[in-house]
Amino acid sequence: MTLSVIGAGFGRTGTLSLKLALEELGFGPCYHMMEVFKNPSAFGWWEAAADGGPVDWARIFEGYRSTVDWPNATFYRELAEAYPEARVILTERDPETWFASTQATIFAREIDPATEDPFERMILKVVYGLFDRRMHDKDHVISVFKAHNARVREVIAPERLLVYEVTQGWAPLCEFLGVPVPDGPMPKVNARENFPRDIGRAAVGS
Numbered sequence: 001m002t003l004s005v006i007g008a009g010f011g012r013t014g015t016l017s018l019k020l021a022l023e024e025l026g027f028g029p030c031y032h033m034m035e036v037f038k039n040p041s042a043f044g045w046w047e048a049a050a051d052g053g054p055v056d057w058a059r060i061f062e063g064y065r066s067t068v069d070w071p072n073a074t075f076y077r078e079l080a081e082a083y084p085e086a087r088v089i090l091t092e093r094d095p096e097t098w099f100a101s102t103q104a105t106i107f108a109r110e111i112d113p114a115t116e117d118p119f120e121r122m123i124l125k126v127v128y129g130l131f132d133r134r135m136h137d138k139d140h141v142i143s144v145f146k147a148h149n150a151r152v153r154e155v156i157a158p159e160r161l162l163v164y165e166v167t168q169g170w171a172p173l174c175e176f177l178g179v180p181v182p183d184g185p186m187p188k189v190n191a192r193e194n195f196p197r198d199i200g201r202a203a204v205g206s
Contacts, residue, residue, distance in 0.1 A: 010098075035064075
């Protein structure tokens, strides 16, 4: 089994809904931040990747057919090169709405830069580092978000890329992947009001 779909979109752009949709369409299991919590060894693997060390992508994604969300979104370019046959999906969202969502969920967590906690170290390097750890600087965070999305469009060949908002539903996603449209509705999960503020700590059970 090898990766056939790579998600390049940042967290809070509908990535969990996309994970479930890909799995329903036969592109699962799909790797997502929630999968990282199932294997604490992965914290160190992703931290090493952020440090520029050698990465064994086959080990990280063993048993998975697709991947979305962080931490992989930070490394979409490397993954696209490692899996040249894989298609790339860039999930987007209105920047203002996206920023507000991050502040209520994933960026609400304050992390001590001196932390020795493996999960927190990974988040600092793989996610917060993209924003120079200025997680509440609205203009800066949105500028990074926009620059990332623009860069994905530049780096990934158009025929290999789907720029997608999950509110568009099944049709563009299924057309891009060459599969039939399911009868049921597109999965919609992880609404802000249902997101646990300490999701990482809850997920790893400490």
